Amino acid sequence: MSSPNSGAEREKLVSKLPAHLQQALKVRAAQLQTDMQDAVASGIQAWRDCPDELPAVNTAGADSFGTYLPEGLYEDFKADCRHRGVSYIQGLAQSVVLWLADNPAGSQGITRRIVVCNQKGGVGKTAVSAGLAEALAEDGLRVLLVDYDPQGHLTHQLGLTAIPAGEESLITHMLHRELVKQPLLDLTVAIEGNRFGGRLRILPAAFDAFLLDSGLTMFRGPRHAALERAIAPLEEHFDVIVVDSPPSLGLAMDAALTFGRQRDEEKPGASGLIIPVEAEDTSAQAYGMLIQQIDSLSRDFDISIEQLGLVVNKFDSRRGYIATSSLDKWKSLGTPPVLAVVPDVKEQREAVRKQRPLLDYAPDCEQSHQMRQIARGVKIA
Structure with missing residues (x-):
């Protein structure tokens, strides 16, 4: 018909x-x-x-x-x-x-790289990073989650332990390549869950990451490219790499933003930033500071860093005028678009307590549906 x-x-x-x-x-x-x-x-x-x-x-x-x-x-x-x-x-x-x-x-050539970032703590970067990666893996893609935050919340929430200080980790591969003894792929861990079919892996956090900014200060190579150089050997094994960034505007964040830049011959909208925000005023102020860092880095190194979208996280209309008016302001930006509005309900907290992926623990809850909405927005881009 x-x-x-x-x-x-x-x-x-x-x-x-x-x-x-x-x-x-x-x-x-x-x-x-x-x-x-x-x-x-x-x-x-x-x-x-x-x-x-x-x-x-x-x-x-x-x-x-x-x-x-x-x-x-x-x-x-x-x-x-x-x-x-x-x-x-x-x-x-x-x-x-x-x-x-x-x-x-293999004809796509370039692995997509999505950096979830906002230097403001508590906006839900970890929840969005995990939910997005889970939704992409659920849909059949090979996905790597990178816990780039030294606090290691993502690693812990998925039931794993951060790599102890002094042991080989992402930080070793970034700063001390002469000490590397094993491929970075060997440090990744598969995330269990029938919905992911073995396609979802995580590179756990490292306690050494607390010293990353100072380490990059003394780094002899191009500091802003240190993360990309370390992760480059992993790209052939994954369709998408999602980075959970630290709440920082330092050198480590410069390296993450550079990793998410648009590469030569890469389609617009393929890689870039997902920025979780909240429907309140301080989140808007923090977003302005992040934009300044993106603009400065783009000018200094003549690169293009695309904002793929915003995620208004932990939204609760019962908080009244400030919440609803702030949501309207985020939506009115137009560019970047609001990819999803994630409600502040119990399933995410329960999944964290049980150390299980949200989409495996509560696949049909509203938060899981919104994570899939973010994934659809990213794939359409």
Whole structure:
């Protein structure tokens, strides 16, 4: 069936597609920062242009699938299916398989890097970092969480222990590469949870990180690039790296912001900053200070650091006018957009107490839904 998509010259395709192909399509499109409807359209066009007979795809147990195609393509596709003597479901499955083959996972080239930051303490950077990473892993991406905060709240909340001072850690790989004895990947730990399928790992915090700013002061190399140099060997193993930053405006934060910059040949909106804020006045003041640091770093090193969005965290409308008016002000900024408004309810605190990932502990709570909303906003960018 075909129905016009209001507001755009597209038509709705409603068909069926095996669940494994739907998942593979969703993950690959996210990896390549491509809209799923564009991927399907490209696959159908490649299928129509292919002169060879394609192998049949097992479509037993196919589930409902819908997307939007450029106007006229759906009718042309159905006509080609009739001409080739295959069902619409088979033709669609072959098209998706063809697109997946033509667009391998490694072709995205650059691992996306998302830095969750705000020098103001207590705004929920750790909760947003974890929730975003969990939502991305739940959706099929390989995700690394980096606990870059020496306080180690993220590490502790996920039931792990920070790396003791003097032992090899991210800080060793940043400042003392001559002392490194093992790959940084070996220090990462898988986060348990059936929803993540082994795709979510964490690089735990290190107590040595309390001395990172002073260490960077004496660092002989480019200080602002120290984090990127250390993490670079990990990038080939992950689709997205999420960094939980310390409440700081020092040299360590400069290195984190530089890590999240837009690299050459990287699409706008692929990497950048997620900034958790609260609906109150001091949060707005802290945000202004962070913007000054971003602008200064961008000018000094001629780099582009993109703000992917704001997350208004721990929101409770019962706090009255200050909360509601502050939320309106955040939304009125327009750029960066407010990706989600996360309510201040009990499930996050319970998950922390039980040292479990929120999306594993309470997958259907409102906070979990808002974390997925942040992930959708990041993937659309």
